[in-house]
Amino acid sequence: MFVKKVEKPLKISGLEALLRRISANHPSREKIIEDLSMCRAGFYGEQSLEYFLNQLPQNEFRIFHNLRFETPTIFQIDFFLLSKKFILILEVKNMVGKLEFDEGFGQLIQIKSSGETKIYNDPVLQASGHKLNLEKMLLSSNLNFPPITYLVVMTKQNSLITVKSQNQNYIKKIIRSNKLLNKITELSLQHSKELITEKELKKITKFLLKSNQEREQNLLEDYGIEQSDLIMGVICDQCSKTPMKRICGRWLCLNCKFISYDSHLSTLNDYILLIENKITNNSFRRLTRIESSYTSNRLLKKMGLNSEGDKRHRVYHLPPRGFGMGGDKND
């Protein structure tokens, strides 16, 4: 069963927000689009594994998607499967073209159909590094845990994989996603003995969730964008034009005449992703381009947010993962 389910990474939502909020000719736009498409490809690959992982015996495996630790070594694990017999780390790669794993040089060479060649760090080496870091982390926390093994899962079915190595132990670490279930069955047979108790399993689960640390993102800084570069105003859900106008307690799009009651929430979500998760009435007014301080204040109050401070200095706390993004369930 999934303990930490597959969820869209905040970075993807953040980059999408950024593209909505910068002008069409902003110099950083191209780079953001490129990075977003890379992040999405990675996430699609991970999402495609969900189908296979859901077929595993529910009681046997606890599955975690996307764990990130700062131990202080920073490392991130795509999927973590915990059973009483063994632990399995999955490093997922969603890459197209000809892919050559080169053990000797510790590299992965990608040749795309356009002829473009890219060199990456060897994912097998990466995954074995994660295993060592994990062992260190679990040992130093005095947790009893079963042996850790790892696999690199290639999710693009039409890529051509070759491996430059004579080492069977190395070659066996690389699989395609359609072989994942077979491989896990094989591992289950090799590790047939239960080595930890239910209580110890729960302890590890708790420890992992507690130690998981999401990367603090500051996309404006990463892409050299000033807050003043961001386009303010409520975006129309229908035609994506800005700004909608607040009239008689509703939002009206002057472009397509779409009317909504809560379009300020998605604008606040952009604010949370790009700036911070607290807001004053003044900043809210600037953000939503509501002219009257009274109207903006009333709308903020109606949202029932926690707040601190008085009057003009009152600060409202916004949900860190946004409104209605389905992210709070895991927190």
Ligand SMILES: [Zn+2]
């Ligand atoms: Zn509109």
